[in-house]
Amino acid sequence: MSDCFETSDALVEVSDLLAHIRSAAPAPVGMERVPLTQAVDRVLAEPLVAALALPRYTASAMDGVAFAHQGQACLRLIGEALAGHPFNDPVAPGEAVTITTGAPLPAGCDTVVMAEDIVISEDQVELARPETVRKGQNIRHAGEEIAIGDRVFEPGMLLGPAQIGMAASLGHSHIEVHCRPKVAIFSSGDELRRAGAVDDKSPSLFDANAFSLAACLKRWGAEVVMTEILPDRLDESVVQLSSASRQADLIITSGGVSAGQADLIRAAIQQLGQVTSWRVAMRPGKPMAFGHIQKIPFFGLPGNPVAALVTLMQFVQPLFRQLSGCRQWAPVKWQALCEQSLKGRHGRLDLLRGRYHVDACGVIRVNVIKEQGSHRLSSLYDANCLIELPDDLAACEAGTSVTIQPLGELI
Ligand SMILES: Nc1nc2c(c(=O)[nH]1)N[C@H]1C(S)=C(S)[C@@H](COP(=O)(O)OP(=O)(O)OC[C@H]3O[C@@H](n4cnc5c(N)ncnc54)[C@H](O)[C@@H]3O)O[C@H]1N2
Numbered sequence: 001m002s003d004c005f006e007t008s009d010a011l012v013e014v015s016d017l018l019a020h021i022r023s024a025a026p027a028p029v030g031m032e033r034v035p036l037t038q039a040v041d042r043v044l045a046e047p048l049v050a051a052l053a054l055p056r057y058t059a060s061a062m063d064g065v066a067f068a069h070q071g072q073a074c075l076r077l078i079g080e081a082l083a084g085h086p087f088n089d090p091v092a093p094g095e096a097v098t099i100t101t102g103a104p105l106p107a108g109c110d111t112v113v114m115a116e117d118i119v120i121s122e123d124q125v126e127l128a129r130p131e132t133v134r135k136g137q138n139i140r141h142a143g144e145e146i147a148i149g150d151r152v153f154e155p156g157m158l159l160g161p162a163q164i165g166m167a168a169s170l171g172h173s174h175i176e177v178h179c180r181p182k183v184a185i186f187s188s189g190d191e192l193r194r195a196g197a198v199d200d201k202s203p204s205l206f207d208a209n210a211f212s213l214a215a216c217l218k219r220w221g222a223e224v225v226m227t228e229i230l231p232d233r234l235d236e237s238v239v240q241l242s243s244a245s246r247q248a249d250l251i252i253t254s255g256g257v258s259a260g261q262a263d264l265i266r267a268a269i270q271q272l273g274q275v276t277s278w279r280v281a282m283r284p285g286k287p288m289a290f291g292h293i294q295k296i297p298f299f300g301l302p303g304n305p306v307a308a309l310v311t312l313m314q315f316v317q318p319l320f321r322q323l324s325g326c327r328q329w330a331p332v333k334w335q336a337l338c339e340q341s342l343k344g345r346h347g348r349l350d351l352l353r354g355r356y357h358v359d360a361c362g363v364i365r366v367n368v369i370k371e372q373g374s375h376r377l378s379s380l381y382d383a384n385c386l387i388e389l390p391d392d393l394a395a396c397e398a399g400t401s402v403t404i405q406p407l408g409e410l411i
C-alpha cells in the first residue's frame with residue numbers, strides 16, 4: 001500500500017479509498033451447509049450443478065386436450081392425463097385425452113388445445129377454431145430450461161427467492177453458502193447511554209449508531225457478535241477492541257475518530273494494528289478511518305449518526321460484500337434531473353440527502369432535502385436517495401443531470 005495512506009493527513013479521494021479497501025479486504029469467510037429454508041439472502045459458496053433436467057418431463061402448459069395434430073376438427077376422447085396421474089397408454093391419430101397443466105404429455109400426442117377452445121360431448125371433442133391450432137402448441141419440453149449437468153448458479157451469487165425455488169426444483173434440501181461474517185460494533189463516547197438504560201439527566205444521549213449500523217449489517221447478512229459502548233479511555237478501548245479482534249471478521253467503531261482530545265479510536269487501533277487511511281474527501285464522513293488489527297479489517301466511522309450510516313453504505317458495504325463471498329456486487333446508481341440548484345464543497349464528494357420521483361414521462365427527477373445536518377437522522381428517512389455532487393463541483397444549476405444512489409438499494 002502507498003505511503004500516502006500510511007503517513008499523510010491529507011484528505012483521501014473517495015475512489016482511491018475504495019480501491020485501497022478493495023485491495024485490503026481479506027478472503028471471504030468460510031462456508032457452511034444450510035437448509036434451503038434458511039438460505040435467503042445468503043451467498044452461494046459452491047456451484048450448483050443440475051442433476052436433473054427442467055422441466056423434468058414433456059408436459060402440457062394448459063388445461064385442455066392433447067392429441068397428435070393432423071388438421072382435424074373432431075377427435076375421440078379416450079381418457080385423461082392429470083398432473084401426478086399420467087395417462088400411460090399411447091394415443092393414436094384421431095384420438096385425444098383431456099389433460100391438465102403440468103401433466104406428462106402421453107405418447108403419440110404433440111399438441112394441446114386449451115379448454116376454452118373445445119366443446120366436449122360424451123366421448124367426442126370438437127375444436128372450436130381448428131384453423132388456429134399450430135402443431136406443438138402449449139407444450140413444455142423436457143430439459144428446455146435446464147439440462148442435466150448445467151452449472152445453474154456460480155459461487156458468489158446472492159440467493160433470492162427465485163434462486164431458492166430453483167434449487168428446490170432441482171431437488172436440493174440444503175445448500176452450500178458462505179458463513180455470515182461476524183461483525184463487532186462499538187460506539188465511542190462518554191456521553192453515550194444504551195437505549196433502555198436509566199436516563200441520568202447528565203448531558204448524555206442514547207446510542208443510535210450501534211442500533212442503526214447493526215440493523216443495516218443484519219440486512220446485508222452479518223452476524224453481529226457484539227455492540228458495546230467504549231468509554232473515552234484509551235486503555236479500556238484497547239482491551240475491548242483487542243478482544244473483538246479475536247472474535248470478529250470485521251470491526252466497526254463510530255465516534256471518537258476526528259480531532260478532539262477525547263477522540264482516541266485511532267490511537268487505540270495504532271496500539272493493536274495499523275490505521276492505513278484517515279480522512280476522506282467526502283461530506284458527510286470526512287473523519288473516517290480505515291485499518292486493521294492483525295488481519296481483521298477495521299472501520300472507524302464518524303460519530304454523527306448520518307455520517308456513520310453514509311460511510312457504512314459507501315465504504316463498509318463493498319468490503320462486507322467481498323467478505324461475504326459476493327462476486328457481483330456493485331452499488332446501484334441512476335441519473336436524475338435535479339430540480340433545484342445544489343451547493344457543495346469543492347474538493348469533496350458531497351452526498352446530499354434527496355428525494356427522487358419518476359415523472360409522467362418516465363424521467364427521474366430529484367430534489368434535495370432542506371436540512372442536511374449530519375446529526376439529523378430524520379434527513380435519512382425523509383430522503384429516498386443520496387445525490388452525488390462530485391469533488392470538482394462546488395455547485396450545480398437546476399436542470400443538471402446528477403448521479404443518485406437510491407437508498408432502497410443501499411440499506
Ligand atoms: N476539529 C474538527 N472537528 C470535527 C471534525 C474535524 O475534521 N475536525 N469533523 C467533524 C465531523 S465531519 C464529524 S462527522 C464529527 C465526527 O467526529 P467523531 O467521529 O470524533 O465523533 P464524536 O465527536 O465522538 O461525535 C460526533 C457527534 O456524534 C454524536 N455521536 C457519537 N456517537 C454517537 C452514537 N453512537 N449515537 C448517537 N450519536 C452519537 C456525538 O455525541 C457528537 O454529537 O466531528 C466533527 N468535528
Ligand code: MOO
Nearest residue numbers: 284285286307374
Ligand atoms: O462526517 Mo461529518 O458528518 O461531515 O459532520
